[in-house]
Amino acid sequence: SQLDAQTVAHALSGQIGTPLAAVDESAVKAALVQFPLIETYTVEAQPPHDLVVRIVERTPVGFIQYPSGYALVDAAGVQLSMSSTPPSGYPALTVSDTSSAAFRALGAVIRALPAQLRSIVTAGSAQTADDVTLTIGGTGTRIVWGSA
Structure with a gap:
């Protein structure tokens, strides 16, 4: 839904035009790794002549503000896009490092929330994996979640 199918x-x-038996899966991988939104993909040959590529897109969980702009990231800390303004509809995330256990816990909590609740979360933070805190928009209510 986020990737442009024609670009892929x-x-x-x-x-x-390549016969199915001669399809170069390493060339397929090389073509797809240029898309940061792709989390996983599978390649399936459907004889006599169809090659089906199924793509699972990364799910953004929020954005992190850097001096150069705002990075939209997924739960694994992969940067999906960069912009000069905060992406709307996503919470601001405050963590020291996207490769930390604290960030993994924060990402897991946000990703596990039901869509209706996730849509009203305006901020998330974690200093450790055990102190995930969410802020609900409008009221500014802080929810100390704890661990994932």
Whole structure:
């Protein structure tokens, strides 16, 4: 839903016309790694001539403010996009390091929230994996969640 299907198809166009048995899966991988929104993918040959690529997109959990702008990130800390303004509809995340246990816990909590509740979370923070805190918009209510 976030990736442009035509752009992905264009990246894979080098495989068009290749017999299924000769499809180069390393070339498919090389074409798809350029898309940070792709979390996982599978390649399935459907004889006589179809190659199906199924893509699972990364789910943004919030944004982190840096001196250079705002980075939209997923629960694994992968930067999905960078912008000069905060992305709307996502909470501001405050963590020291996206590779830390604190960030993994914060990402897991936000990703596990029901969509209706996730939509009203305006901020999230964690100093350790055991002190995840969420802020609810409008009222500014802070929820000390604890660990994931």
